[in-house]
Amino acid sequence: MSSVIWYLYEFARKSWAENFAAAKSDKEIMDAPDRFRNFPEVHKEYCIACGACTAACPAPMAIKLVRDEDSEHEDGFTYPVINNRGCIRCGFCAEVCPTDPKTLTCGENHLIREDFTILPVDKKFVIDDYLCIRCKKCMKTCKVGDAIVEEDNKIVIDQSKCISCGECLKTCPVKGAIKGIHISNVEEQKEIINLVVDSLESKIEAEQDKIKDIKGSDVYSFDISAVELIEEARKILDDDELIDDIIENITDRLKLRLITWDKNKCTNCRLCVKECPSGAIKYTSEEGVIRNPDKCLRCSICYQTCPFGAIGYYISRFLYKRDEADKLIHVTVKTSDLPVRS
Amino acid sequence: MLDGLKDIIRKSSIHVCLVNTGGCNGCDIEVVALLSPRYDLEQYGIYVHNNPREADVLLITGALAEQWKDKLQKIYAKTPEPKVVVAIGNCPLTGDVFNQEGSSVNAPVSDYIPVDAEVSGCPPRPTEILAAILAVGPDAIAARGRQKL
Numbered sequence: 001m002s003s004v005i006w007y008l009y010e011f012a013r014k015s016w017a018e019n020f021a022a023a024k025s026d027k028e029i030m031d032a033p034d035r036f037r038n039f040p041e042v043h044k045e046y047c048i049a050c051g052a053c054t055a056a057c058p059a060p061m062a063i064k065l066v067r068d069e070d071s072e073h074e075d076g077f078t079y080p081v082i083n084n085r086g087c088i089r090c091g092f093c094a095e096v097c098p099t100d101p102k103t104l105t106c107g108e109n110h111l112i113r114e115d116f117t118i119l120p121v122d123k124k125f126v127i128d129d130y131l132c133i134r135c136k137k138c139m140k141t142c143k144v145g146d147a148i149v150e151e152d153n154k155i156v157i158d159q160s161k162c163i164s165c166g167e168c169l170k171t172c173p174v175k176g177a178i179k180g181i182h183i184s185n186v187e188e189q190k191e192i193i194n195l196v197v198d199s200l201e202s203k204i205e206a207e208q209d210k211i212k213d214i215k216g217s218d219v220y221s222f223d224i225s226a227v228e229l230i231e232e233a234r235k236i237l238d239d240d241e242l243i244d245d246i247i248e249n250i251t252d253r254l255k256l257r258l259i260t261w262d263k264n265k266c267t268n269c270r271l272c273v274k275e276c277p278s279g280a281i282k283y284t285s286e287e288g289v290i291r292n293p294d295k296c297l298r299c300s301i302c303y304q305t306c307p308f309g310a311i312g313y314y315i316s317r318f319l320y321k322r323d324e325a326d327k328l329i330h331v332t333v334k335t336s337d338l339p340v341r342s
Numbered sequence: 343m344l345d346g347l348k349d350i351i352r353k354s355s356i357h358v359c360l361v362n363t364g365g366c367n368g369c370d371i372e373v374v375a376l377l378s379p380r381y382d383l384e385q386y387g388i389y390v391h392n393n394p395r396e397a398d399v400l401l402i403t404g405a406l407a408e409q410w411k412d413k414l415q416k417i418y419a420k421t422p423e424p425k426v427v428v429a430i431g432n433c434p435l436t437g438d439v440f441n442q443e444g445s446s447v448n449a450p451v452s453d454y455i456p457v458d459a460e461v462s463g464c465p466p467r468p469t470e471i472l473a474a475i476l477a478v479g480p481d482a483i484a485a486r487g488r489q490k491l
Binding site for chain 2: 023024025029030031032036039058059060061083084085086087088089137141171
C-alpha cells in the first residue's frame with residue numbers, strides 16, 4: 001500500500017509537473033553538429049569551370065554547371081549550381097574541387113583525396129544533324145546547363161558552354177550522331193580522310209564482279225581489313241587514337257555511290273555521253289564508250305539514261321569495328337532505290 | 343466553440359502513416375530514429391500509426407516504383423479528410439539516384455497525389471523531418487477540418 005502512495009506522491013511534486021509541461025528534447029540533440037555534411041555551398045567567384053564536380057557526382061540531377069551572361073566589362077561567371085532536391089550530401093564534389101580556396105564547401109568529408117589533374121581535351125563535340133533522332137537523351141545527361149539546346153528543331157551543342165566531358169557521347173543511342181572531332185592537326189586529318197575514302201572506294205571497285213550480281217533488295221557484304229590503311233595513315237600523323245577516331249567518324253556517315261560498267265551489254269548508242277554533266281564519259285571508235293572514274297560525279301544520270309542496263313548504280317555503307325584486334329571495316333553494298341531498267 | 347475545441351485536439355494529436363514506395367529504406371530508418379527516445383516524436387503529439395484509414399499525415403518515401411502508382415492513389419483515397427502529404431527525402435521529389443537511364447521510377451510523387459511539404463536530403467536529418475511535419479501538420483489539419491465539404 002505504501003508503495004502506491006509513494007508512487008502517487010511522485011506526481012504531486014512540483015518539479016514533476018514542470019518537467020511534464022515543458023518536456024522537450026535538448027537543443028543539442030535537435031541542432032545539426034558542426035561536422036554535419038550539409039548541402040554544398042557554392043562560391044562562384046573561385047570556379048574555373050573544370051567540370052570535376054559534375055564528373056564526381058553520383059546523383060543524376062544534383063549538379064549543373066551554369067554560365068552567366070557576359071556583361072559589358074567582364075565575362076560571365078561559370079559555376080556549379082546544386083539542386084537540393086537531387087543532392088545526396090555525399091560531399092564528393094567539394095572533395096574533388098581543385099580550386100584554392102574551394103568553390104564548393106560542405107561539412108566533414110570522408111573521401112580519400114586523390115591527386116586531381118585537369119586533362120587538356122583535344123576534342124570538340126558536335127551533333128550530326130543527319131543522324132540525330134532528336135531523342136534529347138544528351139540534353140538530359142549534359143552536366144552543363146544549356147550546353148545542348150534545341151534550335152529550329154535541331155539539337156545543337158553550344159561550343160561556348162561545352163566543357164568537352166564526353167558524357168553525351170556515352171548516352172547517344174545512335175552510333176555516330178554525336179562525334180568528338182580532334183581540333184589540332186587539321187591539314188593532316190584532311191589527308192587521312194582523303195586517303196581512307198580513296199582506298200575504300202578502290203577496294204569496293206575491286207569487288208565489282210560480285211557486286212554486279214546483286215538483285216532486287218539483296219545485300220552484298222564483306223569485310224575489309226583496315227590494318228594497312230592505319231599503317232599508311234601513321235605515316236601522315238603518328239597518333240593511333242586520332243586515326244581510329246577519324247576512320248570511325250568517316251565510316252559512320254559515309255555513303256559511297258558506286259557505278260559499275262558492263263562492257264558486254266553496251267551497244268555504243270552514246271546516249272550517256274551527251275547526258276553526262278561532267279564530261280566523264282567519252283566515245284572513241286577504237287575503245288567504244290569509256291567512263292573516267294576520276295572525273296565521274298556518281299550522279300547516276302548515265303544509269304538512268306542507259307536503255308540497255310549496261311550501267312549499275314549501287315550504294316555502300318560501312319561499319320568500323322575499332323575494338324577488334326584485326327580492325328575490320330564491314331561493308332554492305334545494295335542496289336540504289338532508283339528504278340531499274342534491264 | 344466546438345470548432346475551437348476540435349482545432350486544439352487536432353493540432354495536438356497528429357497520426358502519421360509511413361508509405362515507402364520503393365526506396366532504399368534509409369528515410370524510413372530516419373523516421374524510426376524519430377520514434378526513438380533521443381528525438382521522441384510522441385512528445386509533439388505525433389503518433390506513427392501505419393494505417394492510412396486513421397492517419398492525418400502521409401509520409402511518402404521512395405521513388406514510386408511501377409507497381410506503386412495505383413496503390414499510392416488508393417492509399418491516398420483511403421486516408422480520411424483532413425489529410426496532409428509530406429514527401430520525405432529526394433526520391434519522391436526527383437527520383438534521386440534511382441532516376442537513371444532505363445530505370446522504371448515514376449518520380450516525382452506530386453504527379454500522382456498532391457504534396458503539401460517536401461523534405462530534401464538523402465536521407466534528411468530526423469529533425470528536418472520533424473520540422474516539416476510540425477510546420478505543415480497542425481495548421482493544415484486544423485484549417486482543413488473546418489472546410490465544408
